[in-house]
Amino acid sequence: MKKFHFVMLLFFIVFLSAGITTFALAFGDEQAVTVGTERREFDKLYSAFDTLKESYFKEVDQDTLINGAINGMIDSLEDPYSDYMNQEEASSFHESISSSFEGIGAEIQEQDGYIIIVSPLKGSPAEKAGLKPNDKVLYVDGKSIQGMSSTEAVMLIRGEKGTEVKLVIQRPGITEPLDITIVRDTIPIETVYGEMLEDGIAKVQITAFSENTSKELITVLNDLQKQGMKGLVLDLRQNPGGLLDQAINISSLFVPKGEVLFKVQDREGNTQVMASKNEKNPDIPLVVVIDKGSASASEILAAAVSESADVPLVGENSFGKGTVQRAQDFSDGSNMKYTTDKWLTPNDNWIHEKGIKPDHEVSLPDYASLPFINPDEELKLSTASTQVKAAQQMLKALGYEVGREDGFFDENMEKVVIEFQKAEKLEPTGVLTGQSTLKLMEKLREKIQQNDTQIQKAVEILKEQVK
Template sequence: MKVVKALDEEKVGQEQAAAENKSGYIRFKKFHFIMLLFFIIFLSAGITAFVLAFGEEKVVTVEKERAEFKKFYTAYNTLNNGYFKNVDRQKLINGAINGMVESLDDPYSDYMSDEEAKSFHNTISSSFEGIGAEIQEKDGHILIVSPIKGSPAEKAGLKPNDIITSVNGKSLQGMTSTQAVTLIRGKKGTKIELTIHRPGTEAPVKVPIVRDEIPIETVYGEMVGKGIAKVQITSFSSNTAKELVTTLNDLQKKGMKGLVLDLRQNPGGLLDQAISISSMFVPKGKVVVKEQDRSGKIKEFGSQNEGNPTLPLVVLIDKGSASASEILSAAVKESAGVPLVGEKSFGKGTVQTAQDFSDGSNLKYTIAKWLTPNGNWIHKKGIMPDYPVKLPDYASLPIINPEKKLELSSSSEDVKTAQKMLKALGFNPGRTDGFFDQKTKEEVEKFQKAHKLEVNGYLKGDSTMKLMELLRDKIQKNDTQLKKAIEVLKTRMK
């Protein structure tokens, strides 16, 4: 008997469509842009004149207008008729809408231009071109939620909570996440330079990255021990549930008796996919997630039970696990008694919907809270694992700019990081205070010789890249969180 039934495609489509329509996480409604203007104007009764100034300049006059709109009309007319040069009236309206959204002080609500909206839609398409990292705006800064597995961002060493301060020298201060995405994304093969500040470090570092095609392949499975499989889900895109079905059935043929589900650094995605996947492990009829609207009304989403809820399971989470990842984690923890291992999750407990306008622009806004099966709201709090486990200290070391030369007698935070990396890889620079002395030079030479690099005694280019690559490999091999998850799983398989 297969672990997961091969679901009927039409049924899946109907269930996914229903889930999307009911939950509103990502709904795309067609709505003529000009209706937004009519909505603003016709909320008040007694319109006497409304003229879009395509030719002669005219003033909008409104009788019995709502008081809160009077200032808006006055500002629009004042700028439209009195500014020292001609204004773009479309930009004025767009700016007003953007201002309304920004006043919500919600990093997950956004007004997007047509170009920004295209980038937004790409997040659930089959692929896109860029660096491969989920970002969000927080307190006026652009933060990395999580890099995508195998992406240029991950290979460059970017981590959750890294702050992107500028792109190719242009500051991102005060930008929305979609505005930042527009700058960061670009054609495959083109180079971009990010300035990154990592919390806990003193100085920002410039990180050159070559953009690539980022395929939205979201499920990766492998056997990691006798009867034990590990499946990593990197995001929740439109085909993730189907990918997981295929992967689990393949792993069962290889002898899977227990599963570690890895949701670390998974920034989330589509709610219907989180519900479908949760249903594979939560018994039918039990609650997967709840949704609470502005009036306090709560709607429950139950397990569809399209899998094997008796399969021994352990779930891995960390501070990069957000949104749909947290929905899945909370669902299996509270409704199926599945233990969580790792670190506290990110803490995103809101649901968004998106509305397209006919000019290509888009309004994304928060419509509800989501609650765990037990009614907990994890927003800005995250989910605590049952077994807290950290990765080794060297796993959190900052990245080093490979274009910067670290040499004898130099002193910097980058040198300190390089010394710690060398030590983690079995070399002994003698110190980790950031001063590049003769001993450090000798260890760099040993490192270069051991890995068939040019032996010159300084770190730059290929030597720096190799140093970070080897450290990343060591982190993966010495995955303390995965080891603990396997240990816990074995007790559940007895």
């Protein structure tokens, strides 16, 4: 297995506040667009505009018509990664470049007319509330968002710190929709977390690529080297990527100089090869961990180290986003993003909608996929629901003898809940609600972290390298 090298690098990412909607790559500067008025192909458009402006039964706002026309053109592309943003939305887009924002902390994307959760940020309200990749958001505060763009959905989901947003989601494998109430918070874009594990093995988790990621990453890596790091697990799970015009620099951190990082291909089939610029840095064995929430720039990085540096990948198949977007401003302050190219791995693979298959496929325990339980609901004797079933499975995973797992809250379940409440120094009511529910989910998260089979496999591989 080849090694990776540390270099200083700079990132550029754009987050949309509430769901941190992200794009794979951006090349070049944003530019204002001036549309000519003498082009014959626009005659039909001008005619429709004039007719509605003059003859519609109510007075219409011309900006609304123009915005609608642009939005309609982009919607006709049927591309979830292309979107038009009016002035308000574009303003939020630019504000979100800062090191923090107020929202729930989850990346979303539009897919087949629905808003899908790509990945919640680590430690965010979205993660704590139990949102998971591939959750389909049906309603926001009682309003259906089917057919909305990701930008429109973001405007509903985001909001001031301390306010609540109520989501109704459909989770794959679960028949009944789930009601989830999330308290918005300030989401600091702290994206790099490092720790020493055992036998000189360090773990660094990159949760997203924001404007400060490079500084955070280098600081963490330098600190870990001082602590005696001999091998590194790079955790890209649940990392939605980002808008990167410095993709070469970040991938060069791990790939030897001159090796191919990725390729960009336009609609004519012209291909541009991006090669590593690595320069004289220390060698340390590396293993990368990915999952279905690893998307966009995370996949560029994973594919680059895998195919050009023989770095093992561990975990689950990644998300599958293989297109390149450009963000472009209009002179009135509105904005659009649109797909310009597709990117290919060093071996010419297009991973779009397929993802990257790891060398070592390792799943987390089944209890890691249990659904969120709404703490506002009361689960008590004689109630029956999917929420009760989830609670039974959580308690079983924590070692309690629940007996049945069919979603019916019987007398034994009541006794088990009381036992759990006593163990956690909570009022022993036998009713699972509020703090009891939150504590149950907290204990389950701790168990998942302690039994992280994917990280354990990565460490096992590295131990063979650092003997």
